[in-house]
Amino acid sequence: MPGALLTVAGLSCARDGRVLFDALDLSLRAGGGLELRGPNGSGKSTLLRAVAGLYPDYTGTIETAESLYLGHRPGIGALLTAEENLVWYAALRPGGEAVSEALARVGMTGYERVVCQHMSAGQQRRVALARLLVCPARLWLLDEPLTALDAAGQDLVRGLIETQRQAGGAVLCATHQPLALADAGVLTLGPAA
Amino acid sequence: MSSPAALFAAQFRRELTAALRSLQEALNPLVFLFLAITLFALGVGVEPQTLGRYAPGIIWVLVLLSNLLALEGLFRRDFDDGTLEQLVLLGQPLFLPVLAKVAAQWCLTGLAMTLLAPLAALLLYLPAEALGVTLLTLLTGSPALSLFGAVGAALTVGLRRGGVLLALLILPLYVPTLIFGAGAITLAMAGVDVSAQIYLLTAISMLSVTVAPFAVQAALRISLEQS
Amino acid sequence: MTVKELWHKLGSPRWFYGISRPLGLVLGVLAFGLLLTGTVWGLLFAPADYQQGNSFRIIYVHVPTAIVAQSVYMLMGAAGVVLLVWRMKMADIVLKTAVPFGMTMTALALFTGAVWGKPTWGAWWVWDARTTSMLVLLFLYFGLYALRQAIPRQETAGRACAVLAVVGVINIPIIKYSVDWWLTLHQGATFKLTEAPAMPAEMWLPLLVNVLGIYCLFGVTLIGRMRAEIVEREQGTQWVRELVTGSVAGGSGS
Numbered sequence: 001m002p003g004a005l006l007t008v009a010g011l012s013c014a015r016d017g018r019v020l021f022d023a024l025d026l027s028l029r030a031g032g033g034l035e036l037r038g039p040n041g042s043g044k045s046t047l048l049r050a051v052a053g054l055y056p057d058y059t060g061t062i063e064t065a066e067s068l069y070l071g072h073r074p075g076i077g078a079l080l081t082a083e084e085n086l087v088w089y090a091a092l093r094p095g096g097e098a099v100s101e102a103l104a105r106v107g108m109t110g111y112e113r114v115v116c117q118h119m120s121a122g123q124q125r126r127v128a129l130a131r132l133l134v135c136p137a138r139l140w141l142l143d144e145p146l147t148a149l150d151a152a153g154q155d156l157v158r159g160l161i162e163t164q165r166q167a168g169g170a171v172l173c174a175t176h177q178p179l180a181l182a183d184a185g186v187l188t189l190g191p192a193a
Numbered sequence: 194m195s196s197p198a199a200l201f202a203a204q205f206r207r208e209l210t211a212a213l214r215s216l217q218e219a220l221n222p223l224v225f226l227f228l229a230i231t232l233f234a235l236g237v238g239v240e241p242q243t244l245g246r247y248a249p250g251i252i253w254v255l256v257l258l259s260n261l262l263a264l265e266g267l268f269r270r271d272f273d274d275g276t277l278e279q280l281v282l283l284g285q286p287l288f289l290p291v292l293a294k295v296a297a298q299w300c301l302t303g304l305a306m307t308l309l310a311p312l313a314a315l316l317l318y319l320p321a322e323a324l325g326v327t328l329l330t331l332l333t334g335s336p337a338l339s340l341f342g343a344v345g346a347a348l349t350v351g352l353r354r355g356g357v358l359l360a361l362l363i364l365p366l367y368v369p370t371l372i373f374g375a376g377a378i379t380l381a382m383a384g385v386d387v388s389a390q391i392y393l394l395t396a397i398s399m400l401s402v403t404v405a406p407f408a409v410q411a412a413l414r415i416s417l418e419q420s
Numbered sequence: 421m422t423v424k425e426l427w428h429k430l431g432s433p434r435w436f437y438g439i440s441r442p443l444g445l446v447l448g449v450l451a452f453g454l455l456l457t458g459t460v461w462g463l464l465f466a467p468a469d470y471q472q473g474n475s476f477r478i479i480y481v482h483v484p485t486a487i488v489a490q491s492v493y494m495l496m497g498a499a500g501v502v503l504l505v506w507r508m509k510m511a512d513i514v515l516k517t518a519v520p521f522g523m524t525m526t527a528l529a530l531f532t533g534a535v536w537g538k539p540t541w542g543a544w545w546v547w548d549a550r551t552t553s554m555l556v557l558l559f560l561y562f563g564l565y566a567l568r569q570a571i572p573r574q575e576t577a578g579r580a581c582a583v584l585a586v587v588g589v590i591n592i593p594i595i596k597y598s599v600d601w602w603l604t605l606h607q608g609a610t611f612k613l614t615e616a617p618a619m620p621a622e623m624w625l626p627l628l629v630n631v632l633g634i635y636c637l638f639g640v641t642l643i644g645r646m647r648a649e650i651v652e653r654e655q656g657t658q659w660v661r662e663l664v665t666g667s668v669a670g671g672s673g674s
Contacts (some may be wrong), residue, residue, distance in 0.1 A: 053280060055242055071275055072275070075278070077207070077211060077276050078270075078274055079210075079211040079270075082212060088207050089283070091204075092279075092280070092284050111195060135283065341587070348567065348580050349570070352570050364558050365559045365560045365595070366591050369595055371599060373521075373597065380605070416576075416580075418576050
């Protein structure tokens with residue numbers, strides 16, 4: 001589909017001998033949002049990783065725009081400060097917001113020089129979210145983004161997702177807790193009832 | 194997309210910053226080197242003739258083993274905290290940050306061991322006239338150790354208890370460097386010219402610079418599939 | 421059949437399984453015949469070496485095993501490249517099933533080398549160029565085996581072993597060269613343990629026969645193992661189910 005940020009066609013994938021999904025089709029356009037729901041082990045993470053490009057054992061096609069993947073592991077180096085982490089990300093893929101602005105938007109101003117292993121899990125998660133701002137991407141792939149966050153943090157995630165969608169990006173998000181995204185589709189994975 | 198130089202520099206800077214904050218971890222392999230030298234002295238006996246004669250082999254074998262210890266941690270931390278998968282996704286072309294990572298580790302192992310070699314030579318009664326060659330062999334041979342070692346580290350990073358497996362995979366690949374390195378020092382002790390061996394060591398290291406980063410890339414992607 | 425068609429067919433486990441039976445039988449007969457001929461000829465009928473007497477006859481086992489041990493590793497390097505570049509499942513099957521044979525051959529080569537060494541030079545083990553290279557090769561094989569065992573996921577294990585095999589193959593010439601040089605350094609001009617001097621035809625013919633025989637033996641064992649591996653990996657497919665249950669109109673359920 002032209003102009004789509006994500007097109008998945010006929011995707012079939014088996015893991016450890018179990019079929020996770022068969023001939024899956026989905027697509028996301030600018031402003032689109034899709035929640036992935038399903039019990040543990042239903043293939044949500046595998047689907048996200050396959051779309052991100054980390055998992056190659058599938059048949060079918062996946063076409064994506066430039067994306068960012070936020071998985072179970074936050075992707076934050078514990079021995080580095082928040083600033084050093086984000087500066088590194090900016091070097092890998094420049095073109096997003098400035099580091100200090102990104103930290104401000106996730107509510108971590110003042111933590112630039114704090115080494116991440118001295119932060120709580122929730123604070124590290126916020127720094128991880130900041131890299132979604134530091135690196136430009138039209139498609140966000142989020143795996144359980146609400147983990148380890150308090151209510152304020154969860155609202156932050158919802159806010160960031162909405163801003164991304166309004167700016168013409170798209171978000172594919174796996175979640176146990178309902179995200180309550182406006183105008184978003186829901187795809188439930190798992191064994192057929 | 195950053196320029197290649199900027200990408201390399203950013204990764205290099207990141208590695209060294211992290212290493213300096215966990216200096217203890219970086220020092221462990223070096224301490225091991227000297228601990229093992231002590232064990233050799235205790236085991237083999239300390240007549241200058243005996244110990245000095247075996248010094249080239251002892252130094253080189255222990256440098257290999259110390260390198261192995263350091264290699265275990267090369268990708269482990271980044272794998273565990275999710276940084277490695279981000280690097281694979283975002284850091285194009287991947288061989289640049291990989292090279293930077295290995296280069297940073299080399300500074301803390303191969304280069305550091307070269308600088309400490311005079312101390313090792315002292316402890317092992319290595320004749321003074323062979324010291325220069327010793328430093329030269331370590332300097333030109335250790336990059337190959339770090340680079341081929343990185344291949345093994347990348348293949349085993351996703352495995353629990355990958356340490357011994359890492360050793361099994363890499364040590365055969367270290368054989369040429371060991372042979373030429375220790376051999377050169379032995380020859381130098383006999384007064385023979387060893388420029389050929391130094392060139393060979395350099396050539397092996399050059400080969401590893403061209404081959405290893407691609408193998409490491411492939412291995413990292415393979416290891417990331419597992420999680 | 422063009423090369424391209426053959427290539428595609430080789431990539432299909434089902435096609436390979438189909439031809440594997442006749443191919444295996446042919447190779448099996450050849451292997452048996454060649455090895456029997458070569459061994460009997462070499463052990464009983466070839467003229468004795470004037471220097472070493474009858475103990476040199478062990479080369480009729482030693483040399484073929486050594487040669488095939490090295491070629492099998494080369495084959496695995498090639499299979500590794502095919503797996504990584506073309507993602508052919510069959511390449512992984514070759515890579516996995518060839519390892520035990522290669523390892524056994526290497527160990528056998530080392531053992532027969534020792535058997536040769538004892539009566540000839542008085543020592544069970546001598547660090548010479550060939551034996552040392554063989555020993556390192558054994559470790560390389562073991563590394564491949566250990567890596568395969570350590571990774572639970574089949575596809576991942578296959579690719580990891582492919583990378584290791586390719587890196588190993590690149591290093592093997594370097595290792596051999598360095599070991600050769602190392603030997604000259606430490607033993608000076610001693611005889612080369614496993615390099616036979618120019619032999620008359622009656623001596624090297626049985627050797628050639630045995631070498632061919634061992635390649636056929638490799639083919640047979642490889643095919644046998646590959647058949648088992650294919651059935652195991654493709655157990656979810658229709659053709660394997662039919663094969664196992666032995667009928668088209670299958671029974672109720674599975």
